[in-house]
Amino acid sequence: ETGVTQTPRHLVMGMTNKKSLKCEQHLGHNAMYWYKQSAKKPLELMFVYNFKEQTENNSVPSRFSPECPNSSHLFLHLHTLQPEDSALYLCASSQGFGQGDSPLHFGNGTRLTVT
Amino acid sequence: AQTVTQSQPEMSVQEAETVTLSCTYDTSENNYYLFWYKQPPSRQMILVIRQEAYKQQNATENRFSVNFQKAAKSFSLKISDSQLGDTAMYFCAFNSGYALNFGKGTSLLVTP
Numbered sequence: 001e002t003g004v005t006q007t008p009r010h011l012v013m014g015m016t017n018k019k020s021l022k023c024e025q026h027l028g029h030n031a032m033y034w035y036k037q038s039a040k041k042p043l044e045l046m047f048v049y050n051f052k053e054q055t056e057n058n059s060v061p062s063r064f065s066p067e068c069p070n071s072s073h074l075f076l077h078l079h080t081l082q083p084e085d086s087a088l089y090l091c092a093s094s095q096g097f098g099q100g101d102s103p104l105h106f107g108n109g110t111r112l113t114v115t
Numbered sequence: 116a117q118t119v120t121q122s123q124p125e126m127s128v129q130e131a132e133t134v135t136l137s138c139t140y141d142t143s144e145n146n147y148y149l150f151w152y153k154q155p156p157s158r159q160m161i162l163v164i165r166q167e168a169y170k171q172q173n174a175t176e177n178r179f180s181v182n183f184q185k186a187a188k189s190f191s192l193k194i195s196d197s198q199l200g201d202t203a204m205y206f207c208a209f210n211s212g213y214a215l216n217f218g219k220g221t222s223l224l225v226t227p
Contacts (some may be wrong), residue, residue, distance in 0.1 A: 101167065
């Protein structure tokens with residue numbers, strides 16, 4: 001079992017759908033992250049939660065809504081997405097936030113396609 | 116702004132040979148951390164190696180080593196005795212006490 005688990009692995013949704021991505025970490029970490037990975041672009045940090053509190057929202061459109069009910073679970077709620085939102089969405093966790101010596105542990109990602 | 120640049124979109128190397136992936140970064144910070152992550156076709160990003168900026172000694176992890184040139188803001192990754200399983204995207208990343216900033220990645224293909 002990997003330390004960070006993401007579901008679903010693949011998701012196809014229409015522009016009017018509502019769906020959620022789920023992430024769970026089994027590492028006892030305190031910080032969790034959502035990253036967006038698009039082709040030929042650097043990974044884009046979307047949201048950061050530290051001890052369940054959102055510490056960062058990198059100007060992400062409101063059609064993406066994160067939720068962190070506890071330090072082990074992180075959700076990304078999606079609604080009225082655009083085709084350009086199609087990407088690989090990666091969840092990660094780390095022992096601490098803002099600590100450069102605390103490496104990120106990633107899940108396998110959710111490949112999202114918006115039609 | 117802190118940026119990470121990987122100037123080689125794609126590289127290939129023959130099995131058992133050595134390859135070096137380049138990375139440069141831009142920062143005004145003095146204390147920070149640098150990382151190389153590997154992303155195989157399974158898509159999971161895996162930490163390969165990390166370097167603390169205040170340490171002059173280059174980090175080494177088995178077949179992976181870095182050449183860290185702080186003044187030049189350069190952080191290259193050397194893979195020795197390349198194996199087929201090293202085929203992956205490699206991302207250089209930078210952290211100065213905030214979340215990681217990543218480069219665009221280098222796609223490495225190891226051929227038999």
